[in-house]
Amino acid sequence: MSITTLITGGAGFIGTNLCKKLLKEGHKVICVDNLYTGQMRNIEPLISNKNFQFINHNIIEPLIIEEKIDEIYNLACPASPPHYQKDPLFTINTCYIGMINMLELAKKKNCKILQASTSEIYGDPLEHPQKETYWGHVNCFGIRSCYDEGKRSAETLCYNYINLFNIDVKIIRIFNTYGPWMDKNDGRVVTNFINQAIYNEDITIYGDGSQTRSFQYIDDLIEAMIKVMKTDSSFHGPINLGNPHEFTIKELAEIILDLIKDSKSKIIYEDLPKDDPCKRKPDINLANKIINWEPQIQLSEGLKKTIDYFKEIKELT
Numbered sequence: 365m366s367i368t369t370l371i372t373g374g375a376g377f378i379g380t381n382l383c384k385k386l387l388k389e390g391h392k393v394i395c396v397d398n399l400y401t402g403q404m405r406n407i408e409p410l411i412s413n414k415n416f417q418f419i420n421h422n423i424i425e426p427l428i429i430e431e432k433i434d435e436i437y438n439l440a441c442p443a444s445p446p447h448y449q450k451d452p453l454f455t456i457n458t459c460y461i462g463m464i465n466m467l468e469l470a471k472k473k474n475c476k477i478l479q480a481s482t483s484e485i486y487g488d489p490l491e492h493p494q495k496e497t498y499w500g501h502v503n504c505f506g507i508r509s510c511y512d513e514g515k516r517s518a519e520t521l522c523y524n525y526i527n528l529f530n531i532d533v534k535i536i537r538i539f540n541t542y543g544p545w546m547d548k549n550d551g552r553v554v555t556n557f558i559n560q561a562i563y564n565e566d567i568t569i570y571g572d573g574s575q576t577r578s579f580q581y582i583d584d585l586i587e588a589m590i591k592v593m594k595t596d597s598s599f600h601g602p603i604n605l606g607n608p609h610e611f612t613i614k615e616l617a618e619i620i621l622d623l624i625k626d627s628k629s630k631i632i633y634e635d636l637p638k639d640d641p642c643k644r645k646p647d648i649n650l651a652n653k654i655i656n657w658e659p660q661i662q663l664s665e666g667l668k669k670t671i672d673y674f675k676e677i678k679e680l681t
Contacts, residue, residue: 366415368432370394372423372466373439375402378480378538380545381582382437382589387413389590394429397440398422400454401447406545423462424454427469435593436477438466441515443482445508445637446551452510459514460521467525467533476532478593479522481602483539483644484512493645496537496602507638519602532597536589539606539646543582543666544673553613554579557620558667558674561627571636573614576643580607581666584659591655599654606646607659616663623667 369386373379374395379402383393392415395407399420410416421427423440441458442448448455463479470477486494487502502512525531542554549555560567588605611619617631651657 366390366392367434368392368394369435369437370396370429370433371437371439372396372462373402373441373480375399375404375407375418376439376443377543377546377550378541378582378585379437379439380406381543381586382439383407383410383416385586385590387415391415393417394419394433396421396423396427401442401444401547401550403547423465424457426465429469429473433469433473433475435475436466436470437480437589437593438463438477439480441480442511444547444550444552448511449507455510456514456517459511459518463518463521467521467531470531470533471525471529476534476593476597478534478536478589479518481519481535481537482511482515483537483604483606483646484508485516485519485537485602486644487512488641489643492643493608493647494604495647496604496650522600526600533600534592534595535601535603536592537602537604537646538585539580539604539644540577541580541582541585541606543670545582546670548674548677553577553616554667554670555674557617558624558671561620561624561629562671562674562678564628566632567617567621567629569613569617569631569633570640571613572633573617573631574612575636575640576610576612576645577616578607578610578645579616579663579666580605580659581661581669584661588651588655588657591657595654603650603654604646604648605651606648607663608646608648609663610643610645611663619664620667620671623664623671
């Protein structure tokens, strides 16, 4: 018997990859997206699939679905700084009101729901690497707070619904993820560096480049998300999903320039944005224990695939 899966934010970067993977596994997929950051071109190849349905909807408004739903992946929320800072009230409303609407739908349908939370929960961390038990170090008045605190409030709502209504909720905390179907203009470091190198523009490093990130390829994340969704109803998380191999931002820029050998780009330095985390590295011992998972794709391998994707995009535009 096929599984009916509803994916909010399904036309975005992670959502598109998840839609494709679940369709291959035989799911019926209902993709919900208001196209604020998601793009129709991402899911156009899926429209002809009889098991795929697209609904243009903003989850800040209640979503009415008549048919049976077995599981919900709630991915809806602007996730890159330029996008979530563009309209901070929209961002926090998506996190809070949208979360309530999705939890109410899960309660009505008696189905499980996975909430895509974020490593931004931890803010600029004083603990390194970050374990799920760490409460975080977040500026609740900063330019990133609409997203950071929005996601924190969403986790609070999830646990309220678990405790009050016994909803089967799974909370994942996603660390920096990259790969095909990323928005070229999303403002994240991997997309910025790759496209600057492809177009022979200066590669802009904010700060001195010593700040660190851990980069996870999209296929590793999708595998982990599906495994978390399949866990027993007694497991709710939160659970870190990320690559524990740490790189400085300067190292990332140098690797990308080495992979795009014909690039004429040079590295330049500008001031570090306010509240930008200085380090980010997940502790994934829980993921290893609960779902027997750890990332398999090395940074250089994943970057090659991502570079190929953005070169194809360049040729089409």
